[in-house]
Amino acid sequence: MGNTPSAEAKAGWTLVSPPAIYVLLMLAAPLLLVFGLSFAGLEGGAKVSLPLQEGQDLHFTLSNYAKLFCWSASDTCSSTDVRMAQATATAMGRSLLVAALVTLTTVLLAYPVAYYVSFHVHPSKKSLWLFLITIPFWTSYVIRVALWRTILGYDGAVDAALGAVGIIDQPLNLLQYGTLAIVITLSHAYAPFAVLPIFVSLEKVDRSLLEAGQDLGESRWTTFLRVTLPLSMAGVVAAVLIVFIPTVGDYVTPELIGSGKVPMIANFIETQMWKLRNQAMGSTLAVSSMLIVAVVATLFVLANRRFLGGRK
Amino acid sequence: MKQGLGLRTYTVIYLLVLYGPIIILPLFAFNDATTVAFPLSGFTTKWFGQMLADANLRKALVNSLIVSLSTATLATTLGILAARSAVRYSWPGKGIVMGSIMVPLVLPEMIVAMALLVLLLAAGIKLSLFTIILGHVLIAMPFAVAILSSAFQSLDKSLEEAALDLGETGWSTFRLIVLPLVMPGILASFLITFTISIDEFIIANFLGGGEPVLSVFVFTAFRFPSTVPPVLALGTMLVAFSILLLTIAEYFRRRGVAKAGGKDTGGFL
Known part of the structure; x- marks a missing residue:
C-alpha cells in the first residue's frame, strides 16, 4: 500500500500505545514495586506499612528474606520468626503438592476428552463440544468452589450417592480431609484449562502420519504412543503450565473448602499484605513464591524440551 | 468404531x-x-424472595453492574487497539508488548491484586469501585485481545485496500469497512469481559475499599450457614445469566467468523 516500513511501525505503535501504557502502569510498575519492597526495611526493624509516615525512610535490607530461613531461634530470629518461617515453608510445600496433584489429575483426565473431540467428532461439531466444555469455566469461580463444600460435606451429594448404592453406611464427610477436598475442587475448576491446549496441539497432528504408521504395521495403540502422543506433547506442556501456575497461587479454595485451616501460600501473602499491613514481608513472600514457581516451570519445560520447538 | x-x-x-x-x-x-x-x-421459592428483599444485595448488584460495564467497555476498547495493531501492522517489539498484555492470564490473581494494592497504597489512591475497575481491565484485556485478534485475522485485507483505492481515508475505511465486519467479535469480547468482571472475586475483595459487589457478597454469605440458602438462589440466577451471556457471545463469534468467510476453528481461546 506504499507504506514504508517505518511509517507502518509508527502506525502500529500509535495504535498499541494506550493498551501498552496501561499494562506498563498497572502491571509492570506494581510488580517492580513489589520486587523493590521485598528488599525494603525501616529503622529498628519496624514493619513497612504503606503509605509511609512522615520521616520514615526505607533502606535496602535482606532481612525479609533472611526471616524465611529462621529454622531455629537465634540473635536475629525470635521464636515468632521461627514459627512464621516454619508455617510459611509448610504452606509453600502444600501449595506445590496441591498444584502438582491437581495438574496431574486434570491433564490425565483431560487428554482423552481432547483426543475424542479432535479425532472422533465431526469438524462441524467440534466448536460446539469445546463450547460445552468451556461453559462451566466461565461461571462464577466462587460459586463453583463454594458448591463443592455442599457436595463433599456431611450428607452432601457424595455421601448421599455412595450411601444410596450401599458403598458406605456412615457419611464420609470428605470435607474434613482439607487437602484432599482442595485437590478435588481445584481439579474440577481447572479442567477446561487442560482440555483446550491439548486439543489445539492434537488438531495440528498430521493425520497422514498416523496412516503411515499403521501402513507400516504399527497397531493403533503403538501409533498413538509413538506418533500422536509425542506430537501433542507441546499441548500437554502448555496445559501443565496453565493449570500449575494459577493453582499454586489459589486463595479462594483454601478459604472456602479448607475453612482456612489448611492455608496455601496465597493466604499467607494476603495475611501479610492485607491483614497485618506488612507490605515488605508480603512482597518478599510474593517474590519468593513466584521465583519457586518459575524455577519449577523452567525445569519442567527443560525436561520436555525435546518435544517442543516444532517440526523441522 | x-x-x-x-x-x-x-x-x-x-x-x-x-x-x-x-x-x-x-x-x-x-x-x-x-x-x-x-x-x-x-x-x-422463598429463598428467591428473601434474596430479592435484601437491600445490601441490591446495592452490591448496582455496584457490580457499574464495575462490569465499565470494565467491558475499557477492556474491549484497549483490546481493539492492541489486536488491530498486532494483526494489521508489523512493528518492532511486537512480541514483547503483546506478550506483556497477555501476562495476567498466567499470573496468580493474588499476585496481580496485591501488586496493584501496593501501588495504590504507595500512590495514596483511595480504594473504591474505580480501583476495582483498574484491576479488572488488566485481567480482562488478554481475553479481549484473544477474541478480537481472531476477529481481525479473519478479515480480508483486499476489502480495505479496495476502499482506500476508491478514495476513502484510513479512518473512514476503518469505520465503514473494518468495524462492521469485526462487530460480532467486539460484541463477543464485550460480553466475555463483562462476565469475567462480574464473577471476579479477589481483586473485587481487596481493591474495593469495602464497597459491596456480588462476588464478595456471595463469598461472605457462603461462610455462614444461615445465609447459604438465599445465596444459592442468587447463585442460580448468576450462573443462568452467565450462561445466557456466553451463548449470545458464542453466537456473535460464530456469526463473525461466517461473515468474514473464515473457517470456524472453535472456542474462545
Whole structure:
C-alpha cells in the first residue's frame, strides 16, 4: 500500500500505545514495586506499612528474606520468626503438592476428552463440544468452589450417592480431609484449562502420519504412543503450565473448602499484605513464591524440551 | 468404531461431572430446608424472595453492574487497539508488548491484586469501585485481545485496500469497512469481559475499599450457614445469566467468523 516500513511501525505503535501504557502502569510498575519492597526495611526493624509516615525512610535490607530461613531461634530470629518461617515453608510445600496433584489429575483426565473431540467428532461439531466444555469455566469461580463444600460435606451429594448404592453406611464427610477436598475442587475448576491446549496441539497432528504408521504395521495403540502422543506433547506442556501456575497461587479454595485451616501460600501473602499491613514481608513472600514457581516451570519445560520447538 | 464409543462414553461422563455443581445448585436453591444436605425436603421459592428483599444485595448488584460495564467497555476498547495493531501492522517489539498484555492470564490473581494494592497504597489512591475497575481491565484485556485478534485475522485485507483505492481515508475505511465486519467479535469480547468482571472475586475483595459487589457478597454469605440458602438462589440466577451471556457471545463469534468467510476453528481461546 506504499507504506514504508517505518511509517507502518509508527502506525502500529500509535495504535498499541494506550493498551501498552496501561499494562506498563498497572502491571509492570506494581510488580517492580513489589520486587523493590521485598528488599525494603525501616529503622529498628519496624514493619513497612504503606503509605509511609512522615520521616520514615526505607533502606535496602535482606532481612525479609533472611526471616524465611529462621529454622531455629537465634540473635536475629525470635521464636515468632521461627514459627512464621516454619508455617510459611509448610504452606509453600502444600501449595506445590496441591498444584502438582491437581495438574496431574486434570491433564490425565483431560487428554482423552481432547483426543475424542479432535479425532472422533465431526469438524462441524467440534466448536460446539469445546463450547460445552468451556461453559462451566466461565461461571462464577466462587460459586463453583463454594458448591463443592455442599457436595463433599456431611450428607452432601457424595455421601448421599455412595450411601444410596450401599458403598458406605456412615457419611464420609470428605470435607474434613482439607487437602484432599482442595485437590478435588481445584481439579474440577481447572479442567477446561487442560482440555483446550491439548486439543489445539492434537488438531495440528498430521493425520497422514498416523496412516503411515499403521501402513507400516504399527497397531493403533503403538501409533498413538509413538506418533500422536509425542506430537501433542507441546499441548500437554502448555496445559501443565496453565493449570500449575494459577493453582499454586489459589486463595479462594483454601478459604472456602479448607475453612482456612489448611492455608496455601496465597493466604499467607494476603495475611501479610492485607491483614497485618506488612507490605515488605508480603512482597518478599510474593517474590519468593513466584521465583519457586518459575524455577519449577523452567525445569519442567527443560525436561520436555525435546518435544517442543516444532517440526523441522 | 469400538474405540470411539469408549472415548465418547468417557467424554460424556466427564462433561456430566463438569456440570455437576451447576446442576446441584438450583436443586438446593428451590429446596425447602435451611441446611444444604440430601435428601431434598420440598419445593419452595422463598429463598428467591428473601434474596430479592435484601437491600445490601441490591446495592452490591448496582455496584457490580457499574464495575462490569465499565470494565467491558475499557477492556474491549484497549483490546481493539492492541489486536488491530498486532494483526494489521508489523512493528518492532511486537512480541514483547503483546506478550506483556497477555501476562495476567498466567499470573496468580493474588499476585496481580496485591501488586496493584501496593501501588495504590504507595500512590495514596483511595480504594473504591474505580480501583476495582483498574484491576479488572488488566485481567480482562488478554481475553479481549484473544477474541478480537481472531476477529481481525479473519478479515480480508483486499476489502480495505479496495476502499482506500476508491478514495476513502484510513479512518473512514476503518469505520465503514473494518468495524462492521469485526462487530460480532467486539460484541463477543464485550460480553466475555463483562462476565469475567462480574464473577471476579479477589481483586473485587481487596481493591474495593469495602464497597459491596456480588462476588464478595456471595463469598461472605457462603461462610455462614444461615445465609447459604438465599445465596444459592442468587447463585442460580448468576450462573443462568452467565450462561445466557456466553451463548449470545458464542453466537456473535460464530456469526463473525461466517461473515468474514473464515473457517470456524472453535472456542474462545
